[in-house]
Amino acid sequence: MIDTPAASIFHKAGAVAHGTIVLSFINKTKPKMTALSDTSRARRHSAAHCSTCAMRHLCMPEGLCANDIAKLENIISVTRKVKRGDALFRTGDRFDALFAVRSGSIKTVVTHDGGREQVTGMLLAGDALGFEGIEEGEHTCDAIALEDSSVCVVPYSLFERMCRETDALQRRLHRMMSHAVNREANHVVRLGMLRADERVARLLLDLSSRLSKRGYASSEFTLRMTRDDMGSYLGMTLETVSRTLSRFDKAGFIETQGKFIRIRDFDALRAV
Amino acid sequence: MIDTPAASIFHKAGAVAHGTIVLSFINKTKPKMTALSDTSRARRHSAAHCSTCAMRHLCMPEGLCANDIAKLENIISVTRKVKRGDALFRTGDRFDALFAVRSGSIKTVVTHDGGREQVTGMLLAGDALGFEGIEEGEHTCDAIALEDSSVCVVPYSLFERMCRETDALQRRLHRMMSHAVNREANHVVRLGMLRADERVARLLLDLSSRLSKRGYASSEFTLRMTRDDMGSYLGMTLETVSRTLSRFDKAGFIETQGKFIRIRDFDALRAV
DNA sequence: CGGACCTTTGAAAGTTTTCAAAGTGGGTGG
DNA sequence: CCACCCACTTTGAAAACTTTCAAAGGTCCG
Numbered sequence A, B: 001m002i003d004t005p006a007a008s009i010f011h012k013a014g015a016v017a018h019g020t021i022v023l024s025f026i027n028k029t030k031p032k033m034t035a036l037s038d039t040s041r042a043r044r045h046s047a048a049h050c051s052t053c054a055m056r057h058l059c060m061p062e063g064l065c066a067n068d069i070a071k072l073e074n075i076i077s078v079t080r081k082v083k084r085g086d087a088l089f090r091t092g093d094r095f096d097a098l099f100a101v102r103s104g105s106i107k108t109v110v111t112h113d114g115g116r117e118q119v120t121g122m123l124l125a126g127d128a129l130g131f132e133g134i135e136e137g138e139h140t141c142d143a144i145a146l147e148d149s150s151v152c153v154v155p156y157s158l159f160e161r162m163c164r165e166t167d168a169l170q171r172r173l174h175r176m177m178s179h180a181v182n183r184e185a186n187h188v189v190r191l192g193m194l195r196a197d198e199r200v201a202r203l204l205l206d207l208s209s210r211l212s213k214r215g216y217a218s219s220e221f222t223l224r225m226t227r228d229d230m231g232s233y234l235g236m237t238l239e240t241v242s243r244t245l246s247r248f249d250k251a252g253f254i255e256t257q258g259k260f261i262r263i264r265d266f267d268a269l270r271a272v
Numbered sequence C: 001c002g003g004a005c006c007t008t009t010g011a012a013a014g015t016t017t018t019c020a021a022a023g024t025g026g027g028t029g030g
Numbered sequence D: 001c002c003a004c005c006c007a008c009t010t011t012g013a014a015a016a017c018t019t020t021c022a023a024a025g026g027t028c029c030g
Helices: A039-043 A051-059 A066-075 A156-165 A167-193 A196-213 A227-234 A238-250 A266-271 B039-043 B051-059 B066-075 B156-165 B167-193 B196-213 B227-234 B238-250 B266-271
Strands: A022-025 A078-082 A087-089 A097-103 A105-111 A117-124 A142-145 A149-155 A220-222 A254-257 A260-263 B022-025 B078-082 B087-089 B097-103 B105-111 B117-124 B142-145 B149-155 B220-222 B254-257 B260-263
Touching: A066 A156, A078 A087, A097 A156, A105 A149, A105 A227, A117 A167, A117 A196, A117 A227, A117 B167, A149 A156, A156 A167, A156 B156, A156 B167, A167 A196, A167 B117, A167 B156, A167 B167, A167 B227, A196 A220, A196 A227, A196 A238, A196 A260, A196 A266, A227 A238, A227 B167, A238 A254, B066 B156, B078 B087, B097 B156, B105 B149, B105 B227, B117 B167, B117 B196, B117 B227, B149 B156, B156 B167, B167 B196, B196 B220, B196 B227, B196 B238, B196 B260, B196 B266, B227 B238, B238 B254
Parallel strands: none
Antiparallel strands: A022 A078, A078 A149, A087 A142, A097 A149, A105 A117, A105 A142, A220 A260, A254 A260, B022 B078, B078 B149, B087 B142, B097 B149, B105 B117, B105 B142, B220 B260, B254 B260
C-alpha cells in the first residue's frame, strides 16, 4: 500500500481562537512513495492521527502519476479546524468546497421547519462530506463538529477541473459520491425496517467496524455524540436510546459507562 | 428553453415479448434546436410523453455545443423497456450503465436478510437512477417497474469519458449525483422525524409536485404503487397507510378511490 | 367471468413517546 | 483545588401511536 506521510502534506495551523474557525494556508512538500513507517501513529488519539485516513479516501494519490500528484497537492493544501459544537458549514451557505475529515468527527443536521432537528450523518476521520451542496450550489444541511476536529478543504471548481484531466481522480470522485448515496440508502433502510433496539445495535456495530478500519479497537470506544444525537440519528427519542443501552448492558451484550462503550457480544448484537 | 423533440432521438422498440426485456438499438438523427412545438404531447398519458422529461435531466443537450451533442447522441442511443413487475436491474448485477426513466415509473427495493423488503425510491419519468452501483461496480438494490416503462440506457464508461471532455456534461452528472444524495437525505428526514400521517401527507404532496412538474394535473393522479409499496417506502405497514388515507378522505383533505387520488386541500395536507 | 391480488376496517397487543423526577459528570470560576 | 452548575443520562408510569391478526369487500387483469 502506497501512502503519503501525513505530516508532509498536512501541517497544523497555529493557535486557534476560541469559538472561531481558522483557515491555514500551508506549504506543501513532495509526497514520498513509502510504506507507513511509523505505525504507532495510527494508535494515537483521534485528534492526532487521522490524516492517514482522510488520505485513503480523498487525498491519497494511489493510482496517480507523479505529475498528477503534484497537481493534486496544489488543490488539497488547505486544512480547516472546527471546534466542538461549531459549524463547518450551515444550510444555505454557498457550496464551494468538499471536505474530508482529517481528525475528530462531524455530524450533519437538517433543521425541520419548527425547530426540530434530525441528525442525518455521522462522519469519522477519513469520511468525505459536502456532496449535498453540489446540486444547488448551496449546502442543504449543517455540519457540526462533535469534538474539536480538522478537515481537508477541497476547492470544488479546481477539483472538478482536475477530474477532467485525470481519469483516476474522476473515478475516485464518482465512487465517493456513489458511496454517499449508499450511505444514505443504508440509513433509510435502518430507519424504515428496524425497530428501536435493532437500530441501536446496528449503530454500535457500524461505529465499531468503522473505528476498527481506522486502526482503533473494535470492541471499546468512547462515543462523541450524546444520547440525543444518537436518537435523532436513529429516529427515536433519547430516552429510548438510553433504555435500550441499559437493556443491552443488563443482557451482557455491552458495558456502558456514559459515553464509553465496550462490546462484549458481537453476535448477540447482530442477532437483536 | 432549448429542447430536442423526443421522437428524433428516441424511437420505440418493436414488439416486446411477455415478461422479457428488450434492448432496442436505434438510429439517431440530428436534434433540432427548436422550442417544443407540440405542447399537447406533455398532456398525454404517462406512458407516452415522458422522453421530454428524461431529456431535461440527462439527455437534453442544453448548454452543449453541436459537436458535443453529436457525441452525446452516440452514447444515449439505447432505450430499454421493462414490463410491470420486471427488474431493470437487481442487487448484485454488474453496474455498467446509468438509466433515465423515459416513461412509466420504477421503484428501487433493498431486500433485507430475512426476506423483508424496503422500497427506497420511487422514480418517475425524467428521474435518473443507477448511481448506487458506481461505488462497487455492482448494483446495491433492485429496480422494479411499477408499470410498463421504458428507460434511456447510458453506458457508464463512455459517459464518464465524455464528461471528461465536456465540462457542461460533467457538471450535469455531478448535479445529478448530488440530487440523488439529497433525495435519499430527504427520505431519511421523512422517516426519522415524521409520524405516520405526516409521512403519508408528504408523500402525496411530493408526488403531486413531481407530477405537476412533468405536466400533469397536480391535484389528481393515479398511484402506480400499491398500499404495500407506499408502506414499505414510508416505513410503516400497508394497513396504517390505508387507515391514514381513509382518515384524510373523511377529513376532506383528499378523495380516494383505490389507486386514484384527488387532493382537495393542499394546505391541510401540509399542516398535518 | 374468475381468481389472484389489493384494500379496508376492527380489536387486541406491542412498541415508543411523553412527562416527570432524580442522578451523574465534567468543566469552570472562585 | 474544590464546589457548583449546567448539560447529559437514567428510570418510571401513563399515554399515544403503530402493528398484528383477522375477516370481508373490491378491483383488475388475463
